[in-house]
Structures are given as C-alpha cells and as structure tokens.
Amino acid sequence: MKVKAFRGVRPRADLAAKVASVPYDVVNVDEARELAADNPYSFLHVVRAEIDLPEGADHYSSDVYAQSAKALVAMRSEGVLVQDEERQLYVYELTMGGHTQCGVIVCCAVSDYEEGVIKRHEMTREDKLRDRVALVDTLSANSGPVFLTYRDSEAVTALVVEARASEPLINFEKENGNRHTVWTVPIPAAMEEAFAQVPAAYIADGHHRAAAAAEVSAQRRRAAPDADRAGSDWFLAVLFPASQVSIMPYNRVVHDLNGLTPSEFMEALSRVGELTAGAAEVPASRGSVGIYLEGRWHRLTWHNGVVDPSDEVGRLDVSVLQSRVLEPVLGIADPRRDERIAFVGGIRGIGELERLVDGGQAVVAFAMHPVEVEDLIDVSDAERLMPPKSTWFEPKLLSGLLVHVF
Numbered sequence: 001m002k003v004k005a006f007r008g009v010r011p012r013a014d015l016a017a018k019v020a021s022v023p024y025d026v027v028n029v030d031e032a033r034e035l036a037a038d039n040p041y042s043f044l045h046v047v048r049a050e051i052d053l054p055e056g057a058d059h060y061s062s063d064v065y066a067q068s069a070k071a072l073v074a075m076r077s078e079g080v081l082v083q084d085e086e087r088q089l090y091v092y093e094l095t096m097g098g099h100t101q102c103g104v105i106v107c108c109a110v111s112d113y114e115e116g117v118i119k120r121h122e123m124t125r126e127d128k129l130r131d132r133v134a135l136v137d138t139l140s141a142n143s144g145p146v147f148l149t150y151r152d153s154e155a156v157t158a159l160v161v162e163a164r165a166s167e168p169l170i171n172f173e174k175e176n177g178n179r180h181t182v183w184t185v186p187i188p189a190a191m192e193e194a195f196a197q198v199p200a201a202y203i204a205d206g207h208h209r210a211a212a213a214a215e216v217s218a219q220r221r222r223a224a225p226d227a228d229r230a231g232s233d234w235f236l237a238v239l240f241p242a243s244q245v246s247i248m249p250y251n252r253v254v255h256d257l258n259g260l261t262p263s264e265f266m267e268a269l270s271r272v273g274e275l276t277a278g279a280a281e282v283p284a285s286r287g288s289v290g291i292y293l294e295g296r297w298h299r300l301t302w303h304n305g306v307v308d309p310s311d312e313v314g315r316l317d318v319s320v321l322q323s324r325v326l327e328p329v330l331g332i333a334d335p336r337r338d339e340r341i342a343f344v345g346g347i348r349g350i351g352e353l354e355r356l357v358d359g360g361q362a363v364v365a366f367a368m369h370p371v372e373v374e375d376l377i378d379v380s381d382a383e384r385l386m387p388p389k390s391t392w393f394e395p396k397l398l399s400g401l402l403v404h405v406f
Contacts, residue, residue, distance in 0.1 A: 043400025051054020119380035132212035142236035146206035248346030253362035290367030
C-alpha cells in the first residue's frame with residue numbers, strides 16, 4: 001500500500017465535540033437539520049449543506065455544493081478549523097460500549113484504488129456517486145474518510161501503541177456515549193513504511209467516497225495532464241486492523257407482497273426453507289433469516305442444497321434472500337433501484353423493523369445475520385461484489401475530525 005502524511009485540517013480541541021458530525025449518509029435531511037440546530041459549528045453544515053437552504057431545495061443542485069464550500073471556508077477563516085503546519089499521520093480510536101477499535105488516518109493513493117490494491121465489495125449508485133464527485137470537486141477536499149480494513153500487521157500495531165502513549169490532540173464523548181480520541185504519529189515515515197508492507201486494504205464503508213475521489217482525480221488529470229496533482233491523487237481514509245472491525249446486520253423491509261396474500265407468501269417461503277415460529281432477535285448464526293409479518297416473527301432456515309459454501313457471495317444470507325425470495329417471490333430484481341425495498345441499519349435494532357411494519361410503512365421485514373469480516377475479505381479478494389447494503393459498520397467514523405484539502 002501507498003499511504004502518506006498530510007497537513008490535516010481539524011477542529012480546535014475545545015470545539016471538536018461540537019464540530020464532529022455523523023457521516024452524511026446515515027441521516028436524512030430532517031435528521032441532519034435537527035442535529036445541527038443551534039450548533040453553527042456542526043460539520044453537517046459542510047457535508048449536508050441543504051440544511052441551510054430553504055426546505056424543498058434540490059439536494060443535488062449547484063447551490064448545495066456552493067453552500068458547502070462557503071461553510072468550510074467560514075469554519076477555517078473563523079478558526080473553528082485549523083491546519084497543522086507539518087504533514088502528519090493520525091491515530092483514531094473509537095469506543096462504543098465495550099467495543100474499541102483503533103485505526104490510522106492517512107492519505108491513500110488513488111492509483112491503489114484504480115489498480116485493485118484497495119479492494120471493493122459493493123457497487124456504487126450513480127446518483128450518490130455524482131453527489132460526492134460534485135462535493136469533492138467543489139471543495140477541493142475530502143470532507144469524510146473512507147473506512148478501510150486490512151489484515152493485522154505487527155509493525156503497524158506497534159507504531160499505533162507508541163502514538164497512543166502521548167497526549168491526544170482530540171478527546172471527547174458524543175451524546176450517544178461513543179468516545180473519539182485522536183493522536184499524532186511520532187514518526188510518520190515509519191508508519192508509511194509499515195503500510196508499504198501491507199499487501200491490500202478493503203473498503204468497509206465509503207465506496208462512494210472512494211469512487212468520487214478517483215473520479216475527481218481522473219477529471220483533473222484529463223484537464224491538466226502535466227499539472228502537479230499531489231493532492232487530488234490522494235484521498236482521506238482510516239485504516240483499521242480486521243481483528244478490531246465490528247459488522248452489524250443490514251436488515252430489509254419491503255412495502256408490499258407483490259400481489260400475494262400473506263398465506264401465499266408464506267407458502268412460497270416454505271419451498272425455500274423450513275418455517276418455524278421465531279423471536280424478535282438477530283439470527284444467531286448463518287443459514288436463516290428472521291421474518292416479521294402481520295405482527296408475528298418467523299424463522300426461515302434454508303433447505304439443504306440451497307447454499308453453496310464454496311461460493312464467496314452466494315453463501316451469504318443476504319445473497320440467498322435476494323436470489324430465492326426478493327427477486328423470484330417479491331419481484332425485486334434490482335434492490336439498488338427498486339423503491340419497494342428499504343434497508344435498515346442494525347444499529348436501529350429489531351424494534352425498528354417492528355415499528356415500520358406495525359406502522360404500515362412496510363408489509364414484511366427481514367432480520368439478517370451479519371456478514372463477517374472474513375466474508376468481506378474473501379469476496380473482495382475474489383474480485384466479486386456483495387448485494388447492496390450487505391454490511392453495517394459500527395461505531396461510525398465522524399466527519400470533520402480530519403479533512404484533507406488539496
């Protein structure tokens with residue numbers, strides 16, 4: 001891998017808790033507006049700038065990106081955000097409940113992404129990609145990091161331990177109880193060399209941010225082939241060792257039964273697997289899915305022969321559900337575009353699935369067993385793709401803690 005230090009733009013330590021915000025894609029505009037209310041420092045004013053435009057404004061209009069740039073300039077000129085004088089690498093520790101993960105904030109090479117050293121496991125959606133390309137290009141900055149994981153490296157771990165022995169730059173707890181701590185790496189060159197021995201990294205979260213960085217780099221390369229692109233050929237990322245990464249399920253809800261009655265739907269399911277009474281819980285192991293319909297939970301366990309354990313993608317429960325239930329029974333051939341399906345992050349809990357169905361916003365809900373980190377690595381190494389919305393990572397990386405400008 002190629003990583004390099006950079007002059008990070010970061011919040012003043014006393015304002016960090018107010019500045020750092022949830023990622024742009026885990027809240028809708030109303031939730032973002034509420035979170036940023038009475039907080040002019042929130043980085044949501046940069047990554048979800050539509051909250052500062054009149055209600056009903058087109059979220060993809062040029063006005064939104066211009067407002068983002070205006071907000072970023074204002075935060076820097078007012079001293080809310082400051083830029084380090086020297087190029088740095090940073091250690092970023094997140095703690096949620098009893099889980100702690102500690103990664104390294106770096107700039108990764110776009111060329112590594114283009115050449116497959118940085119591997120992906122999901123396809124991108126065109127509308128979301130265009131949105132992120134416009135934002136990166138307008139800001140000339142990466143406003144949110146790409147979440148990468150890699151097979152554990154003793155050399156990297158030793159340097160992380162060394163960095164954590166010093167006083168942190170930033171240390172605070174958010175309202176949800178998650179703690180965020182940032183240190184500088186004492187000798188950036190040593191960390192760069194340690195990552196040079198890491199053969200590959202895997203996108204955990206941030207496929208659209210990585211693809212947008214690569215697209216902006218390519219656009220600028222075409223526009224000025226001989227120009228110095230020392231900044232735009234690199235993008236902001238946080239690298240976490242695979243042993244520390246936690247994946248939660250990404251559940252599904254569907255708005256109708258494709259013309260079937262509930263009994264007809266259940267009969268169709270019985271041809272795919274064994275139906276039994278279930279409970280309001282995440283399936284404890286691979287090979288089954290929870291189903292909530294008409295106020296009752298059921299467990300659907302795949303019949304023998306339905307799953308090919310040698311198929312890196314096909315063996316995943318999200319894949320079996322898509323190929324055996326969502327498409328043939330419910331008529332959802334392309335879950336990336338079909339508006340009859342919605343996805344619910346595991347952090348919202350099983351109760352959210354019940355709420356959506358009981359409230360009439362969906363007819364049936366599917367509770368999934370989470371994909372494992374080794375699955376993600378195996379699929380990526382095989383150069384294959386998971387179904388969309390297969391993985392939900394927690395804790396979430398905050399936006400605005402470090403920004404890479406170019």
